[in-house]
Amino acid sequence: MPLYTYYALDKKGKTITGQINADDRQAAMQQVRAMGVFPTDVKPQSGSRASSAAHPSGITSGRVRMSDLTVFSRQLANLVRGGLPLMRTFSALTEHTENPRLRAVLGHVQQEIRGGKALWEALDEYPSVFPRLYVSMVKAGEASGQLSQVLQWLAGYLEVEQARKNQIRSALAYPALLLTVGTV
Numbered sequence: 001m002p003l004y005t006y007y008a009l010d011k012k013g014k015t016i017t018g019q020i021n022a023d024d025r026q027a028a029m030q031q032v033r034a035m036g037v038f039p040t041d042v043k044p045q046s047g048s049r050a051s052s053a054a055h056p057s058g059i060t061s062g063r064v065r066m067s068d069l070t071v072f073s074r075q076l077a078n079l080v081r082g083g084l085p086l087m088r089t090f091s092a093l094t095e096h097t098e099n100p101r102l103r104a105v106l107g108h109v110q111q112e113i114r115g116g117k118a119l120w121e122a123l124d125e126y127p128s129v130f131p132r133l134y135v136s137m138v139k140a141g142e143a144s145g146q147l148s149q150v151l152q153w154l155a156g157y158l159e160v161e162q163a164r165k166n167q168i169r170s171a172l173a174y175p176a177l178l179l180t181v182g183t184v
Contacts (some may be wrong), residue, residue, distance in 0.1 A: 002021070002022065002023070002024075002044060002045070003019055003020070003021055003044075003045040004019065004020050004021075004022055004025065004028040004042050004043065004044055004045060005017065005018070005019050005042070005043050005044075005045055006018055006019070006020055006028060006029075006032045006039055006041070006042045006043075007039070007040045007041040007042075008032050008035075008037040008038055008039045008040060009037060009038045009040060010036075010037050011036070011037075015040075016037060019045065020032065025042055025044070025124070025125060026121065028042045029042050063101060064099055064101055064102045064105070064128075064129045065099070066158055066161065066162045066165070067162060068097075068098075068099045068102050069102075069129070069130075069134075069158055070155050070158040070159055070162060072093060072097065072102065072106075073151050073152075073154045073155040073158060074151075074152070074155040075093055076089060076093060076151050077147075077148045077149075077151030077152045077154075077155060078148075079092065079093070080147055080148040080151065081148035081152075086113060086119065087110065087113065087114060090106060090109065090110040090113065091110065093106055094106040094107050094110060101129070102129065105126050105129050108122075108125075109122040109123060109125075109126075112125070118139070118142055119138055119142055119147075120135050120136075120138040120139035120142055123135050123138060134154060137150050137153070137154055138150065138151070138154075
C-alpha cells in the first residue's frame with residue numbers, strides 16, 4: 001500500500017504532519033479526516049508507488065501556463081455543451097493540446113475517468129496544474145449538472161486573472177527600467 005505524507009490542522013488550528021498508508025489520495029484524505037483533524041494537503045511519499053502512479057514519467061516536467069489552462073477550459077466547455085461524451089472530449093483535447101505537460105496530464109485524467117473517477121477527482125491529482133478553486137468549481141458543476149456553464153465561467157475568470165497579471169507586469173516594467181537606467 002502506498003505511503004502518503006499529510007499536513008492537517010487540529011481543533012486548535014495547529015499544523016500537524018504525519019504519514020499514512022492508503023490505496024489512493026482520496027482514501028488517505030478520508031483517513032486523516034477520521035482522525036478528527038482537517039487535512040490541508042496529502043502528497044504521495046516520493047519513491048512510493050503512489051508517487052509514480054500519480055505522475056507517470058514526463059508529467060512532472062514542464063509547466064502549464066494560465067493561457068493553456070484557459071484555452072483548455074474554453075474548449076472543454078464548448079465540447080461538453082455540444083453534447084460530446086467526456087471520454088471523446090478528452091481524447092480530442094489530448095490530441096490537440098500543444099503543451100506537452102498538459103497533454104500528458106490530460107491523458108492521465110482521461111485514464112482516471114475511464115477507471116470510474118469523477119472529473120474533479122482526476123483533476124485534483126494535479127494541484128500544480130489545476131488550482132483548488134478550479135477543482136472545487138468543477139466538482140460543483142458536476143454535482144449540479146451545470147459543468148459546461150461552470151467551465152465557461154472558469155475560462156472567463158482565468159482570462160481576467162491573466163489580464164490582471166499582465167497589467168501588473170506592465171505597470172512594474174517602467175519603474176524597473178527607470179531604476180536600472182538610474183543606477184547606471
